[in-house]
Amino acid sequence: SQTIxxxxxxxxxxxxxxxxxECTVEGTSNPNLYWYRQxxxxxxxxxxxxxxxxxxxxxxxQNLSASxxxxxxxxxxxxxxxxxxxxxxxxxxxxRGWGAxxxxxxxYFGPGTRLTVL
Amino acid sequence: AQKVTQAQTEISVVEKExxxxxxxxxxxxxxxxxxxxxxxxxxxxxxxxxxxxxxxQNEISGRYSWNFQKSTSSxxxxxxxSQVVDSAVYFCALSEGTSGTYKYIFGTGTRLKVxx
Numbered sequence: 742s743q744t745i746x747x748x749x750x751x752x753x754x755x756x757x758x759x760x761x762x763e764c765t766v767e768g769t770s771n772p773n774l775y776w777y778r779q780x781x782x783x784x785x786x787x788x789x790x791x792x793x794x795x796x797x798x799x800x801x802x803q804n805l806s807a808s809x810x811x812x813x814x815x816x817x818x819x820x821x822x823x824x825x826x827x828x829x830x831x832x833x834x835x836x837r838g839w840g841a842x843x844x845x846x847x848x849y850f851g852p853g854t855r856l857t858v859l
Numbered sequence: 860a861q862k863v864t865q866a867q868t869e870i871s872v873v874e875k876e877x878x879x880x881x882x883x884x885x886x887x888x889x890x891x892x893x894x895x896x897x898x899x900x901x902x903x904x905x906x907x908x909x910x911x912x913x914x915x916q917n918e919i920s921g922r923y924s925w926n927f928q929k930s931t932s933s934x935x936x937x938x939x940x941s942q943v944v945d946s947a948v949y950f951c952a953l954s955e956g957t958s959g960t961y962k963y964i965f966g967t968g969t970r971l972k973v974x975x
Contacts, residue, residue: 775962783967784950784965784966784967784968785904785950785963785965787962787963790962800962829902831902831903831904833904847894847906847909848894848906848963849906850896850903850904850905850906851903852901852902852903853902853903855902
């Protein structure tokens with residue numbers, strides 16, 4: 742069976758510090774990977790998605806970046822955190838669909854990382 | 860534009876009551892998928908159901924049931940005989956097919972509180 746891991750679970754960082762959140766998937770290959778952010782009491786906003794190693798697409802301009810160095814590893818980074826980067830970050834995976842990375846299949850979410858920027 | 864509306868921000872019910880969570884969507888595509896997820900206090904989103912646009916059959920899974928009506932662009936979720944463990948935020952999401960997108964459009968969620 743497939744499992745998705747995220748770490749750390751909780752993080753408190755000062756403004757201006759760097760960030761690295763990691764997401765790994767087990768039990769599947771060539772997944773589509775996604776990073777979402779959920780601000781307190783709000784819905785989910787898609788930040789990045791990836792259909793393969795080194796292939797990253799950004800959904801919204803922001804202070805964050807993403808990388809996919811390995812097939813089942815997805816990393817969310819920032820060089821300098823802002824207060825507005827605080828939130829709950831969720832990683833998700835789905836099976837690769839047909840065509841150019843189209844995936845209609847269900848997204849499965851990790852446990853999330855709660856980031857507080859002070 | 861694609862959009863998912865969950866007009867109920869928060870609902871409180873007493874245990875054993877039935878409760879329906881509403882979801883209304885907008886899309887121009889004829890092929891799309893609809894989803895419901897549960898987010899308990901721990902934060903992880905738990906997949907509940909996936910429905911494609913060509914299957915309007917209602918579905919029942921234990922105490923959960925879903926009513927999909929294309930005529931009203933709604934995909935409502937009913938919990939029968941609610942329990943305290945059902946307390947969570949529930950999200951409805953839309954994923955489109957033919958436009959080549961692969962991303963979900965989430966609603967803003969409905970917080971359900973089931974009181975003992």
